Amino acid sequence: MKKTYGFLLGVFLLFLLFACKNRNITDNQTFDDQQAGDQIEEYDNIFYRFPSPDEMLNIIDRESIDFDDALPLNSEYANRYLDSRSQALNLGVYSADLAYITLMKRQKEVLSYFQVVYGLSEKLRISSAFEPTLMKRFENNIGNFDTLKILTDEAIVDINNYLSRNDKERIFVMISIGGFIESLYLAFNLVGDYSEGNSIIIQRISDQKLVLENLLGFAADYADDSNVSACIELINPVRAVYNELLVKQEETTVTKDVNGKLIIGGGEKIKITPDQFNKLREAIFDVRKSITEN
Amino acid sequence: MRKPFRIFNVLPFLLFPLWVSAQDCTDYHQYHCLYSDYTFFYSKQSKSSLFQPGQVNELKIVAYGGEDYYIAVCAHRKFGNVQFRIIEDNSARKVIYDNANDDYSESITFSNETTRNLIIEVSVPENESNKNDRRCVGVVIQFRKTETE
Numbered sequence: 196m197k198k199t200y201g202f203l204l205g206v207f208l209l210f211l212l213f214a215c216k217n218r219n220i221t222d223n224q225t226f227d228d229q230q231a232g233d234q235i236e237e238y239d240n241i242f243y244r245f246p247s248p249d250e251m252l253n254i255i256d257r258e259s260i261d262f263d264d265a266l267p268l269n270s271e272y273a274n275r276y277l278d279s280r281s282q283a284l285n286l287g288v289y290s291a292d293l294a295y296i297t298l299m300k301r302q303k304e305v306l307s308y309f310q311v312v313y314g315l316s317e318k319l320r321i322s323s324a325f326e327p328t329l330m331k332r333f334e335n336n337i338g339n340f341d342t343l344k345i346l347t348d349e350a351i352v353d354i355n356n357y358l359s360r361n362d363k364e365r366i367f368v369m370i371s372i373g374g375f376i377e378s379l380y381l382a383f384n385l386v387g388d389y390s391e392g393n394s395i396i397i398q399r400i401s402d403q404k405l406v407l408e409n410l411l412g413f414a415a416d417y418a419d420d421s422n423v424s425a426c427i428e429l430i431n432p433v434r435a436v437y438n439e440l441l442v443k444q445e446e447t448t449v450t451k452d453v454n455g456k457l458i459i460g461g462g463e464k465i466k467i468t469p470d471q472f473n474k475l476r477e478a479i480f481d482v483r484k485s486i487t488e489n
Numbered sequence: 490m491r492k493p494f495r496i497f498n499v500l501p502f503l504l505f506p507l508w509v510s511a512q513d514c515t516d517y518h519q520y521h522c523l524y525s526d527y528t529f530f531y532s533k534q535s536k537s538s539l540f541q542p543g544q545v546n547e548l549k550i551v552a553y554g555g556e557d558y559y560i561a562v563c564a565h566r567k568f569g570n571v572q573f574r575i576i577e578d579n580s581a582r583k584v585i586y587d588n589a590n591d592d593y594s595e596s597i598t599f600s601n602e603t604t605r606n607l608i609i610e611v612s613v614p615e616n617e618s619n620k621n622d623r624r625c626v627g628v629v630i631q632f633r634k635t636e637t638e
Contacts, residue, residue: 240546244534246553250632253530352519352533360515398554402604405551409606412549447577447605449585456557457599459585462577464603 243413245371245406247351248287248378249294254399260385262299267292268377268487270304273311279319280422281489283366286315287373288486290351295381297347300340309333309347316354319366324357325350365423368414372426373486375410376433379403380483383476389469400475401467404437429485432478439474441466514539518627522563523596529559529631537627540568542616548609548628549578552601559631561596562588562611565624569614573628575599578606600635 268288276282293308313330316322326332329350336342358367379400386396411434417423445461452458467475517537524531534550552558562573570593575586585607588594609628616622 240544242536242538242546242548244536244548244550246551247533250530250532250553253634348531348533352531355533356515360513395555398604402551402553405604405606409549409551447581447583447585452600457586457597458602459552459599459605460602462603462605463579 243409245375245409245413247294248291248374249298249348249351251378251399251403251406252291252294252298252381254396255295255298255382255385262296262301263384264301264304266381266384267296267304267308270307270311272487273315276315276318276489279366280369280425281486282315282318283369283422284373284426284486284489286312286319287370287375288377288483289315290370291374291377291381293347294378297340297344302338302340305343306334306337309350312350321354321357321363321366324353326353329353364413365417365420368417368423369426371410372414372430375403375406376430376479376483376486379433379475379479383479389472397467397472398465400472401440401465404440404465407434407437430482433475433482436471436475436478439471441468512539512623512625514625514627517625518563518629521625522561522627522629524561524629525559525596525598525631529557529633532630532632535627535629537625539623540564540611540613540626541623542568542613542620545610545612546626548611550607550609550630552605552607553632554602554604555635556632557598557600557635559596559598559629560609561629562609562626563595563629564613564626567619567622568624568626569616571595571626572612572614574610574612576608576610578608582608 268285270289273285273289276285289308289311293305293312296304296308309330313322313325316324326349329346333343333346336346354370355367358364382396382400386393386400389397407430411427414423414427418427443464443466445464447462448458448460450458450460514537518535532550534548536548538546540546560573560575562571564571570589572587572589572593574584574588575597577583577585586597586599588597591597611626611628613626
């Protein structure tokens with residue numbers, strides 16, 4: 196019986212070891228360091244979130260803009276990216292392209308871009324985030340865009356969850372920066388020149404100032420990583436233009452419509468001039484070039 | 490006489506590690522929160538995290554103008570009434586919604602006219618008898634275009 200309990204105790208300790216593997220305690224940390232780390236994790240209570248490229252680009256479909264097959268990054272370029280930073284940044288780029296292709300219901304391109312996203316995830320050793328049957332399900336549903344939209348969303352959520360669960364948010368920062376730049380690159384190309392007629396998309400481009408604030412707030416926690424800090428530096432020219440934009444302040448109002456639904460109005464409205472619009476486009480195109488021509 | 494091997498004797502050994510590993514909250518909201526109807530899309534700003542009684546967390550999100558948002562909060566019932574407030578993320582920190590004034594409703598839908606940073610502040614009530622009871626709390630965010638008449 197003693198042997199049985201001894202064995203179970205061993206199993207128990209082994210389980211405990213695996214259960215705690217995400218604590219990320221390094222060899223030179225003391226027990227006090229570990230306790231302090233636990234305290235910080237427990238009370239580190241601010242989480243930055245920001246909309247994904249598909250959420251940003253969702254407006255495109257609604258405005259009935261034609262698909263431009265020259266805009267997404269060539270899927271064959273994916274093999275160019277050899278280091279983890281360029282792989283992560285371009286995984287973000289291709290994820291935004293996939294969101295655009297899915298929104299525009301492009302049957303011809305959707306599978307190849309999904310394969311690129313999958314392939315770059317494998318190179319980054321994060322493809323185990325995906326359900327093993329995901330690729331098969333994707334192939335089986337070519338032509339069924341409602342399901343493909345669900346599957347692409349599922350794939351991106353799986354990557355996010357995997358990175359969060361495995362303390363790899365540094366990679367998530369880089370993917371997000373790539374996706375942020377690419378969704379703006381697509382939006383600028385689709386909108387063309389600054390004009391009143393494109394005011395909805397132009398406003399969405401201006402509003403990315405707030406998305407960038409949250410993205411950088413999230414990235415700041417990982418800025419000790421050289422790859423993350425290099426990515427933050429990479430988008431500094433974009434941040435500089437966004438910092439120039441005028442924010443018009445109005446009082447925030449909270450009302451209810453006849454059905455009792457809350458309506459939040461007023462608040463800060465971000466304004467962009469034609470000159471700033473052109474400067475921002477130039478900055479986005481330059482950064483996109485740096486990312487994709489690495 | 491040799492005592493028979495009883496599963497009850499070893500159950501705590503077997504279950505404790507499972508309980509410890511169950512503290513991974515990553516996708517808790519995906520499986521525990523109530524979703525709105527099919528007209529809403531899932532936002533990847535949704536998030537779960539680990540709480541203990543008395544803890545307050547802030548989730549900073551971006552809400553686009555011209556969109557309706559559905560926000561739902563979920564937690565284990567042992568946590569009691571989980572409070573959530575939607576606060577403007579600026580120096581004024583105006584409280585836009587507080588579910589404590591809405592019978593601790595677990596969800597809210599609102600239309601947002603202008604893009605803004607919001608804070609979803611989630612608070613788990615104090616529990617003197619079980620201060621270290623750690624559990625997951627999830628926040629689901631969904632969105633759709635606001636219908637204009």
